[in-house]
Amino acid sequence: MAHRDRRTVLLIGDGAAQLTVQEIGNFSREGLSPVIVVVNNDGYTIERAIHGETASYNDIAAWSWTAVPSALGVTDHLAFRARTYGELDDALTAAAAHRDRLVLVEAVLPRLEIPHLLSDLVAPTSSDGTARR
Numbered sequence: 001m002a003h004r005d006r007r008t009v010l011l012i013g014d015g016a017a018q019l020t021v022q023e024i025g026n027f028s029r030e031g032l033s034p035v036i037v038v039v040n041n042d043g044y045t046i047e048r049a050i051h052g053e054t055a056s057y058n059d060i061a062a063w064s065w066t067a068v069p070s071a072l073g074v075t076d077h078l079a080f081r082a083r084t085y086g087e088l089d090d091a092l093t094a095a096a097a098h099r100d101r102l103v104l105v106e107a108v109l110p111r112l113e114i115p116h117l118l119s120d121l122v123a124p125t126s127s128d129g130t131a132r133r
Contacts, residue, residue: 007033009034009037010037011039024072025072033100033101034102035103041109044060045112053112066080076102080106081105
């Protein structure tokens with residue numbers, strides 16, 4: 001954000017975003033127009049991979065992410081929900097075309113969509129000895 005002539009892209013999980021979401025209002029107040037991609041996989045997937053899939057403390061409240069910018073006072077923004085690669089491509093294309101507006105993209109993934117590298121990394125330490133792929 002130090003380079004106002006360049007665009008910031010934030011990639012953040014839904015759990016982490018719920019802890020820091022108020023910053024979206026500050027982006028608007030400061031006249032910044034980042035692209036925010038919220039990876040919505042219904043909770044703390046990293047913790048599910050490490051400590052087991054069913055621990056209830058990894059569940060979070062379901063939010064309407066596309067409504068969040070408006071709720072935080074952002075008046076000139078775009079918001080998208082992407083459930084497919086095509087929808088994600090459309091959202092990012094729109095973001096590129098509107099560099100002067102804050103753009104929030106909710107990328108919806110399955111609850112246990114765990115990258116292979118993470119799965120391999122945590123398998124020896126997960127509570128049940130396995131990590132899903």
